[in-house]
Amino acid sequence: MSELEAVPGYVEERVHVGETTLVVEPGELLDAARYLRDELGFNFLSDVTAVDYLGWGSAGVSGYIGTASGRDLNSPMTQGYQVVPLAKPKRFALNYHLLSISEEPRRLRLQAWLDEGEPVPSVIPVWPTADFHEREAFDLMGIAIEGHPNLRRILLDDDWEGHPLRKDYPLGGEPVRFSGEE
Amino acid sequence: MFNDWLPFAIYGLFALLIPATMMIGSFVFAQRPHRRVRARTIPFESGVSKGPPKRQRFTVSFYLTAMLFILFDIEIVFLYPLAVILHQLAWFGFFEFLVFLVILLVAYVYIWRKGALEWR
Amino acid sequence: MALDKPLRAYGLKSERLLMPTKASAFEQEVADLEQKVGLTTLAKAVAWAQTNSMWPDTFGLACCAIEMMSIVGARYDIARFGMEPFRGSPRQADLLIVSGRVAHKMAAPLRQIYDQMLEPKWVIAMGACASSGGMFNNYAVVQSVDKIVPVDIYVPGCPPRPDQLMEGIIRLHEAVKAGVPPAYEIRSVAS
């Protein structure tokens, strides 16, 4: 959609498996959001997804092989890799899945790339539904949301350390003991 | 004289016996807890109770509703003696009571129009 | 072995006793325990009274709660065991059916509710997630409920069919009638 070039903070636009992804500067996310809602009619924010790309493309992140003492889920074993995926600009991606509830429904993914601890403005003024989604992104992934009125942990205990969905956070749980040996 | 009170005595005996066995039984067969845990004594508040609530005042509306209930509930108490002797009193008793009801009806319409029945 | 007479004629309580040869280890255990403990007739009467009106606490967590609800339904109907009033407050409940995965945030309320239940009280860990953390071997789920509360009966399945849960309940009743003490007297919470 060439009309997307006029979005403030425009960086790049991709179409893959039938979905358009619009990448914008994190700083100008709020203006882009306001523009998308008012001018292009994306009045419905369906989802905010934070993705951690730490260790993306490094070969060691694939298969698991059971070891004698049981399969420790946290230490992966390499299993070879045909194609190394293309590198990502920064570590975190924040995807806003937008939808226009109108006569001709359209979907769009508004994407912003962030580094560790880089703040991003909250889009609650534009879509009030972003409140819980942003709290969850902060809680599970540690994305610093600026201007969020109630930025607290939502799914985990308030005294929980660390952000579980990050790639460097271990899966936790207990190693599975195969009852064969004891 | 004794035998017309006998059924009442038997009835009273049972009225005493049944709750007594329940109370005593629940003490005799109860299994005492091993150790008194603080969580056991605080009120149940869906699992996240911090302890009995600090002094909480109740709004006056509860008091108002309670008064209205008592007022209109006691009417029924007066109906019982009337029902027992209504046959002898015949029409006089009926009209007598109608007057009583009308007075209460006036009171009911008054508080209804005043809006005391709606919650706020 | 076709049944020509009704079960009562055989003097049997449930079909499982029909197969003495294949009766599971549980029956042997319950049977010889009955001799070993040797309950007095009064204790037997108390155990009988406890099992025939064991009121569960509504502690529905996840998918197992939906199957727990359906045992109250018309087809499985635990009213036959005197258990259909699912009590809202732990004060009036005898049996805590932990149905579903227990998150770490839910561990403290679960322990508080268990403490607020009055003795004698029993716990059924319903489903794989309550019994062993199930398929969620991760940071968020307590890997088994017996890390928080002593558990009497573990019901396998994900979610267990309603008749699987009732099998667990029947076995709990038979164990109590045989004189098995509740879990908190046998062992404290698993390490």
Added chain:
Amino acid sequence: MTAIAPRSLTSRRPIYEGTRIPSPIPTVLQTPPDIQATGDVLTVNFGPNHPSTHGVLRLIVDLYGEDVTGVEAVIGYLHTGFEKNMEAKTWWKCVTYPERIDYVSFQNNEYVFVAAVEKLLQLEIPPKATWMRTLLCELNRIHSHLVWLGTSALELGAISMFWYAFREREQILDLFELVTGYRMHTRYFQVGGLAEDIPRGFYPECRRFCDWMPRAIDDYETLLSRNKIWLERTGGLGLLSAEDAIALGQSGPVLRGSGVDWDLRKTQPYLAYHQVDFRVPVYHAGDVYSRYRVHMDEMRESVRIVEQCLDRLEHMDGEPWIADDRKVVLPPRHELHTSMESLIHHFKIVTEGFRVPEGEAYVAIESPRGELGCYVCSDGGPKPWRVKFRAPSFVALEAAATLMKDALIADMIAIVGSLDTVMGEVDR
């Protein structure tokens, strides 16, 4: 601040003027300072273990007498770490996880993950599988609405409705058991189609259910729809206007109850919904009663869809029920004895799992609770890099604060029931 709702979708007069979304924090209703000053405000935990929250939802409620003046939803008591766990499993094993997220409409969840993976794979699905998926998703919708109806009517005192609703639910679970072998969490959808072929006896059984269900729905309607107590307890409560519903991201019966004609099965059709004739119920009162009406009409429409699916499926005997792309789908057993490649494919898929090309995809379907989305990101390896589920119940709880405006405490239970939240989906 309100989002723009296009005139054509919401033609009726608005439910209330302006917006009722609480100001600083959209999802927390704060007690006005003047009431706070009276000192009569009682803070109550409508907590994790409450008989009528039907799940481990905790609402911290400020009560001024019977009036609810402050509401804050606290969730996370069932956080199970699905998304982290799925990153450690291969695509093949991941299919069992989404069912446990929204455990009442398990097949819709299973389908949304499988559809996202198929979108990344650009995989062609045989028509028989598409039609059977549509049928099972609609049966699942009836199942979900029945569980909602049984439990939310139970909370409002219509206790007998619980037994009626669960009687029909058992019949649906018998159908699932007949086709897939298990009552709930059937794991019947596979990347590429279905796990097994459809057993012979399923069509007459399903036909008999479709004949019985409309009469059962009539029973429910005679019991509730014109019941004075039910009307009193649900009419005019939990008002939500169309603009607020869109601004708060509501979807499904909550959105259609507020007058917005939006159903993904009609506007962005997937599976076989564009070849099936059904009506989307829309009510304009925006209160608990209109959401109840939407649920009931949707059950009728679902039965009609199931019947149309049955008509098509009965002529599809012998057709393939799963794609035959050897890279993704296990080759049939007899082929293993003869051809070498299928043995290699079988080995590769079973040990390491099939690989999904690099990329990200977001698929949204109409689950019984609303728009259920699944975002999948793959790095080309055998395991997903990131999976995220857009849960309609998670968003429905955001509207709880807006709906509780000047409600009484008894109405709160009706409003929370009408939001139809499933806590597994809220906390993921």
